[in-house]
Structure formats: C-alpha cells, structure tokens
Amino acid sequence: MYKRYQGDFKGKSYIRNFRDLQVYQKAHKLSTEIMKKIIPNINETDYPSKSKLSESCLNIPKLIKDAYEMHFDNRSAAETALKNIMNLSEDVIIYLEQVRDIFTDKIDANICNELIKEYTFNRVKILNLKKSLQKFDAQDNKNIVKPPTNPGNVNKTY
Secondary structure (H helix, E strand, O other), X not given: OOOOOOOOOOOOOOOOOHHHOHHHHHHHXXXXXXXXXXXXXXXXXXXXXXXXXXXXXXXXXXXXXXXXXXXXXXXXXXXXXXXXXXXXXXXXXHHHHHHHHHOOXXXXXXXXXXXXXXXXXXXXXXXXXXXXXXHHHHHHHHHOOOOOOOOOOOOOOO
C-alpha cells in the first residue's frame, strides 16, 4: 500500500496545556542540550557571556509557558511575549555562533551548527504561533456584533 506521508508528520492534536505546544517541547529539548553539551565546556573567564547564554536558553521555555497562559486573558500581551521570545532565540543563536567560533578546540562545531539550525527552525514556529494568535483574535473580533450607528429612523426627515 502506498504511504502518503513519510517522516515525523502527525496530525494536529489538542492542546491541553503549554506542554502540548511543539515550540515548548523543542525549546525545552534545546535548552537541555545546551546545558549538557555546551555550558560545561566553557569557562566564565574565557567567555563572559556564558551566564547570558545559559539564562537565555533556560528562559525561553518559561516565557513560552507565560505567553500561553496570557493568551486567554490578554492576547496583545501574549503577542508581545512571543515577540520577546523570538528576540531571545536570536540572542541564543548569536551566543552559540560566538561559542562555536571561539572554542573550536573544546566544542564540536557540528553540535553548535545543529543547535543553531534547530533554534532558527523553532523561531519560525514561534512566529507562526504568533500569527495564528493574531488570526484567532481577528476571528473573535469579527464575530462580535456591533450595535448599529444609526438605529431606526432617528435622523430621517420626512
């Protein structure tokens, strides 16, 4: 029998909490990899931004959780939080590029390149999430019934 979809494709599933978001799962996995494979090989004296790298990569999953919780109450704040997450992802990419270029003897460049690629992909997914929230918000605003500006025959002259 012919298989139409090959690979990791799976249909859409219900999102019950923030852990069900693919962007959260990926950000959590990437931050764990950075903390296990990159951070132990760097000295704070050799690379002063070590703490910024670890702080940034660990904050991204938490901020995704916060943005998910915000989108129920204040969608504009959730969109702002997602924008901040994208900026933080770009910061992590910059730090990883610096680490890759400075510590060529301590850290495998392939690991850094793979992490950079995955963060770039996850950033695009976060952007798509932000766009879907905007589309969802636009649909909600479209369904709101607005009162007529000129009800009945108020301004008509006979």
